[in-house]
Amino acid sequence: MQLGSIDRRDDRAPYRQIADQLRAAIDAGELRPGERLPSEAELTRHYSVARMTARQAIQELRSEGRVVAEHGRGVFVRTPAPVRRLASDRFARKHRAAGRAAFLAEADKAGAAAGVDQIEVTHATVTGDVRERLRLAEDDSVVVRSRRYLLDARPIEVAVSYLPASIADGTPIEEPNPGPGGIYARLEDAGHTLDHFTEEVTARMPTTDERRRLELPDGVPVLVVVRTAFDTEGTPVEVCDTVKAAPAYVLEYDFPAR
Amino acid sequence: MQLGSIDRRDDRAPYRQIADQLRAAIDAGELRPGERLPSEAELTRHYSVARMTARQAIQELRSEGRVVAEHGRGVFVRTPAPVRRLASDRFARKHRAAGRAAFLAEADKAGAAAGVDQIEVTHATVTGDVRERLRLAEDDSVVVRSRRYLLDARPIEVAVSYLPASIADGTPIEEPNPGPGGIYARLEDAGHTLDHFTEEVTARMPTTDERRRLELPDGVPVLVVVRTAFDTEGTPVEVCDTVKAAPAYVLEYDFPAR
């Protein structure tokens, strides 16, 4: 790629000018996804700046999520993650009929290799949001199902489901593998026909723990989706708290103008 | 607040240890929102490290969106933005009846001072996503309505609406102020009774331009919501592309289990 030069009279700091030039090169397609940026040593020589100045320019692009540094190898233009489009009918009964949980059924459709790991099932009592959403009393126990979803061997989502123990106890929901159709099929087996879901969506930067579990580089936010499932009685039967690598997702919703 | 110390045998780098201690202090409530962190000079003295090391610790918290640096004043624990909950019935006809656009009607309800500025209305031809969504031919013209939303004088969202010129031309939709009930009311005046909306939601780090318009500090992602409005004929009549400061929003959706 072609590097420009620094104008010391410019009111942008030198590191910003370098960052702007690199960013422009990426936007213009001179640096394509997966390509290596000039090394810190090259930038240092070319622009006649100290190494920390070159580093700061790269740091700026990293925190924007545009490049990824790999120790010992170089800094690379981020390759866009394959996007999963999550339609709001993804929990429709017809998909469960095929005997697959929603996530796996969908991945099949997209021809991707899907997986679930880090499955943990425990019992606990809960406070705050989850308790309110499930309308539980203080000492009511819940079954907590925690797991991580992988697509093409890359982690893309961590999820924790909370189900009232009064519903889930003694069912396969307490097992790591709840059987064909997933826990929603088991809820219906238990007489809780599902009626509707609500989802609350927001985004933020990941915690340190989330960055580790999702293997997120710098500058990648997460989508936080909290879903509550209601049965035909209007009783909340599950709260599912999910944290997704944001660039890997588009959520789709459809609603009436009424 | 109480500062700890650095363990040189710890395999976490010193700057990470410092960052971890500050983060823990914030999480524990020892440092409350709005409070100042120890200055770089104080950290440097306390931990006996170089200034750049202390700075790097603070940089880590900044890119996590947990603290905000103010030149000449200090580094402060971020004060959570007031959250707007956007329910999916916010465009319901009953809200338009009151003669207010959706955004203003909602802000009234929340008792906040809402505003809109940077309104620009132009004509253009479009390509890509927007053209596909509106099912337009290559040379079809659209009315482009761009604006910025403020809550309590702080910018929280920028939005661009695209409407087919064949529908919007000659209506108040071409005016900066489209009149009571907003453009959705004008679409219905023009015989396009609204039937339903789709929304596509994702999140990413803001561009430089978005950071400026939304006055975003480091480490704050944006929610990107693209809404398409359909009339009762099934014709797409508007595409609205919005970029929201993520911490200021929770989107709520409700959908059937079917």
Place this chain on the structure above:
DNA sequence: AAGTGGTCTAGACCACTGT
């Protein structure tokens, strides 16, 4: 004027990756 963060320099040593 004193204190704060923003930027820059010119080195150093280390850990990781590839040949």
Place this chain on the structure above:
DNA sequence: CAGTGGTCTAGACCACTTG
């Protein structure tokens, strides 16, 4: 091994905020 990024030091000058 050479080349890469990761971390650290010990200074310097600047711009901004507050008293």
